Amino acid sequence: MYLADRSAPSGAKTAPTDRGxxxxxxxxxxVLALGTVSLITDISSEMVxxxxxxxxxxxxxxxxxxxxxxxxxxxxxxxxxxxxGGHLADRVRNxxxxxxxxxxxxxxxxxxxxxxxxxxxxxxxxxxERTGKGLRTAPRDALISLSTPDGLQGRxxxxxxxxxxxxxxxxxxxxxxxxxxxxDGYDAxxxxxxxxxxxxxxxxxxxVPSGAGGTPPRQAAAPPAALPAPARxxxxxxxxAAALLRLPRLRALALCAVLLGLTTVSDxxxxxxxxxxxxIDDQWFPLLPLGTAAVFLxxxxxxxxxxxxxxxxxxxxxxxxxxxxxYGLLLWxxxxxxxxxxxxxxxGMFYAATDGVLPAAVAxxxxxxLRATGLALVxxxxxLARFACSLAFGGAWTLWGTGPALAxxxxxxxxxxxxxxxxxxxxxxxxxxxxxxxxARRP
Amino acid sequence: MTRSRRLLILAVAVLLLGGVGAALVLxxxxxxxxxxxGGPAATAGAVTLTAGRDTLTFLGSGQGPHRGALASVPAxxxxxxxxxxxxxxxxxxxxxxxxxxxxxxPGALAQDNxxxxxxxxxxxxxxxxxxxxxxRARVSPSGRFxxxxxxxxxxxYGAAFFSTRTAILDTxxxxxxxxxxxxAITMDGRDHRAQDVNFWGVTFAKDDDTFYATxxxxxxxxLVKGSVSRRSVTTLVKNVECPSLSPDETRIAYKKRVRxxxxxxxxxxMDLGTLRxxxxxEKRSVDDQAAWLDDDTLAxxxxxxxxxxxxDLWTVPADGSGTPRLLTSGASSPARLG
Numbered sequence: 001m002y003l004a005d006r007s008a009p010s011g012a013k014t015a016p017t018d019r020g021x022x023x024x025x026x027x028x029x030x031v032l033a034l035g036t037v038s039l040i041t042d043i044s045s046e047m048v049x050x051x052x053x054x055x056x057x058x059x060x061x062x063x064x065x066x067x068x069x070x071x072x073x074x075x076x077x078x079x080x081x082x083x084x085g086g087h088l089a090d091r092v093r094n095x096x097x098x099x100x101x102x103x104x105x106x107x108x109x110x111x112x113x114x115x116x117x118x119x120x121x122x123x124x125x126x127x128x129e130r131t132g133k134g135l136r137t138a139p140r141d142a143l144i145s146l147s148t149p150d151g152l153q154g155r156x157x158x159x160x161x162x163x164x165x166x167x168x169x170x171x172x173x174x175x176x177x178x179x180x181x182x183x184d185g186y187d188a189x190x191x192x193x194x195x196x197x198x199x200x201x202x203x204x205x206x207x208v209p210s211g212a213g214g215t216p217p218r219q220a221a222a223p224p225a226a227l228p229a230p231a232r233x234x235x236x237x238x239x240x241a242a243a244l245l246r247l248p249r250l251r252a253l254a255l256c257a258v259l260l261g262l263t264t265v266s267d268x269x270x271x272x273x274x275x276x277x278x279x280i281d282d283q284w285f286p287l288l289p290l291g292t293a294a295v296f297l298x299x300x301x302x303x304x305x306x307x308x309x310x311x312x313x314x315x316x317x318x319x320x321x322x323x324x325x326x327y328g329l330l331l332w333x334x335x336x337x338x339x340x341x342x343x344x345x346x347x348g349m350f351y352a353a354t355d356g357v358l359p360a361a362v363a364x365x366x367x368x369x370l371r372a373t374g375l376a377l378v379x380x381x382x383x384l385a386r387f388a389c390s391l392a393f394g395g396a397w398t399l400w401g402t403g404p405a406l407a408x409x410x411x412x413x414x415x416x417x418x419x420x421x422x423x424x425x426x427x428x429x430x431x432x433x434x435x436x437x438x439x440a441r442r443p
Numbered sequence: 444m445t446r447s448r449r450l451l452i453l454a455v456a457v458l459l460l461g462g463v464g465a466a467l468v469l470x471x472x473x474x475x476x477x478x479x480x481g482g483p484a485a486t487a488g489a490v491t492l493t494a495g496r497d498t499l500t501f502l503g504s505g506q507g508p509h510r511g512a513l514a515s516v517p518a519x520x521x522x523x524x525x526x527x528x529x530x531x532x533x534x535x536x537x538x539x540x541x542x543x544x545x546x547x548x549p550g551a552l553a554q555d556n557x558x559x560x561x562x563x564x565x566x567x568x569x570x571x572x573x574x575x576x577x578x579r580a581r582v583s584p585s586g587r588f589x590x591x592x593x594x595x596x597x598x599x600y601g602a603a604f605f606s607t608r609t610a611i612l613d614t615x616x617x618x619x620x621x622x623x624x625x626x627a628i629t630m631d632g633r634d635h636r637a638q639d640v641n642f643w644g645v646t647f648a649k650d651d652d653t654f655y656a657t658x659x660x661x662x663x664x665x666l667v668k669g670s671v672s673r674r675s676v677t678t679l680v681k682n683v684e685c686p687s688l689s690p691d692e693t694r695i696a697y698k699k700r701v702r703x704x705x706x707x708x709x710x711x712x713m714d715l716g717t718l719r720x721x722x723x724x725e726k727r728s729v730d731d732q733a734a735w736l737d738d739d740t741l742a743x744x745x746x747x748x749x750x751x752x753x754x755d756l757w758t759v760p761a762d763g764s765g766t767p768r769l770l771t772s773g774a775s776s777p778a779r780l781g
Contacts, residue, residue: 053576053594054547054554058533060746117746176549178468184510184752185471192467195460202456206449272606282608282621283572285595286553397638398661405638 030147033207035163040200046171047193079383081134086376089139102136107197138376145363157356158304165297249365256420261385263412295348303352312361319353327410490515490528492563504754505773533577535776539586545577583647590645609642627675644685655686685732744775
């Protein structure tokens with residue numbers, strides 16, 4: 001009954017196995033293909049990430065403090081590019097094309113790193129790499145959602161995020177393996193990273209169905225309430241994108257994403273606080289992000305499936321409650337030996353319960369013709385909010401110190417989660433028009 | 444396109460890309476054993492750090508078998524035949540029989556970064572785990588104190604996070620100050636408490652207590668004068684990075700940021716008595732903690748003119764006169780032992 005049959009999966013045409021024998025398979029083949037692309041691409045980009053500080057400092061003899069200052073700018077750029085990529089994909093009605101351009105741009109940047117030997121050009125190349133990432137995110141998520149029945153969105157995004165994280169964990173391993181074989185072989189790391197990235201593009205080209213989810217827009221499908229976009233294959237205009245925010249449910253989700261993003265302390269700060277709080281030895285510090293990633297990887301699929309079953313709102317809010325618990329432990333817990341494990345587990349569970357669940361919830365509220373735009377709107381809002389939070393948290397940390405800054409973030413998170421719980425509450429059925437598929441309303 | 448054709452194309456792509464990748468790795472791996480032609484002559488041998496012999500030590504930075512290895516030459520013949528040890532580091536400094544070697548090696552899951560204290564015969568005495576990538580290393584003139592700076596980076600280059608950590612070690616008592624940020628800071632005469640404080644680039648005076656370093660807070664860098672025993676620092680002037688105290692302890696060589704926000708530095712020398720400074724004749728951007736060869740001459744590393752995977756050592760007069768001169772090619776982390 002969760003299959004919400006009235007809106008047939010758009011991937012049905014190209015991925016017939018989706019509905020083959022009346023029982024849906026775990027995930028659509030498109031999702032697996034996109035997951036594989038992300039896995040491969042993340043291996044490629046995390047290879048670079050893992051060796052970049054060493055390359056800049058030991059290989060090129062640079063001090064990367066200036067580079068750190070530029071990082072924030074990249075994040076802003078990436079968020080705005082995401083909006084462009086999402087809208088462009090809907091506009092040309094070819095999500096695969098725009099996603100492919102994004103993956104291709106990022107792949108091109110890796111060998112270019114070999115040619116750049118000073119901070120300026122390296123910054124430009126990394127900014128282009130981030131542009132590629134921004135460009136591909138929304139059309140890729142749109143492809144995932146368009147190839148999946150409404151009732152299985154959470155699981156599909158969970159599978160994708162788990163595969164993505166697997167790649168992120170394998171990347172550093174590959175890089176250190178290469179550096180183990182070839183001392184100072186940064187050129188080899190960048191070269192192999194480029195080859196891996198190209199392989200990701202090849203898999204995308206070969207195994208991901210083209211077009212906007214592989215189907216022509218169907219006029220027969222019941223449009224969600226207050227649908228601002230024409231169901232006809234009209235060109236998608238900027239105005240339609242803006243009108244998306246008139247969809248009450250999407251507006252609610254975007255508002256909550258921004259509010260909660262404003263109180264989500266960036267990962268780096270969490271690890272820094274954890275080290276200060278528990279006195280973890282320096283040599284373990286680089287491993288802290290791996291703890292979060294491992295838990296995220298293990299729980300992304302179950303959390304997504306759970307969200308499909310008991311409601312995405314519940315799981316999404318629970319995720320933030322777990323983050324709040326992590327903040328609480330960092331602030332008030334006694335000095336247990338298990339504290340670092342607990343905090344990292346909660347941090348990973350927070351990601352598992354929110355990172356794929358939010359786009360799953362967004363996908364269920366946005367018409368197909370504007371799917372990528374809708375996902376990008378929420379994604380950009382969230383990214384900009386988190387960036388603002390980073391700046392604000394850094395300021396609060398400076399002014400008040402770590403404890404009060406984190407306490408303020410926790411208090412903010414509590415308030416925002418309460419607002420989100422209220423805004424996202426299940427609404428009574430709208431009698432005038434068929435309501436958009438609302439995951440939160442299912443039992 | 445049929446499924447089997449797509450799989451065929453994928454197989455071909457995997458083979459091609461795998462081949463290119465393997466070739467790149469093998470090429471890089473073989474390069475490590477291939478001596479570089481045209482570089483300074485080198486023989487394997489014992490490098491000692493004892494005072495009394497006037498030598499210059501540095502790390503080999505050219506491609507080839509001696510990359511990263513600690514080498515020494517007579518101070519009066521810097522381009523002569525090098526004696527190359529089997530100690531390999533990313534950063535190195537030594538004085539009076541004590542050396543500090545910052546080493547980063549690929550670990551199973553992440554970089555394995557260590558600071559290794561070595562004795563005059565380069566035997567490891569103790570090692571300390573580091574929280575990040577090695578950046579600066581210094582030993583006090585007496586050989587008693589060692590200091591190092593590492594960059595602690597976030598988990599991704601998309602994260603707005605970069606931080607330094609500077610430690611000072613007493614090699615007599617093995618008391619470690621793991622983080623200078625714990626020291627009391629006096630800025631412009633007042634107590635300064637802020638969480639965005641970063642220190643880097645320590646340089647020691649002969650009294651084995653006074654040191655100078657860079658303090659960064661609120662987007663500005665300051666020169667600080669500190670005391671190890673009092674665990675405190677005091678700011679002196681702004682826009683000073685990577686100070687290096689002259690042997691006669693009257694002047695500081697440092698890199699001065701040319702324009703706020705830009706990664707361009709000019710090497711300057713400041714008189715500590717008057718806090719007046721002048722630029723050196725080096726017009727290129729120097730991103731290194733310069734070393735004094737004597738009271739009149741500074742040495743520093745710059746990326747190679749023809750190959751960027753190599754650092755060369757240059758010298759320039761400390762009074763702002765003259766022109767930069769190549770000291771020796773394929774070398775970094777210079778230290779004069781006298």
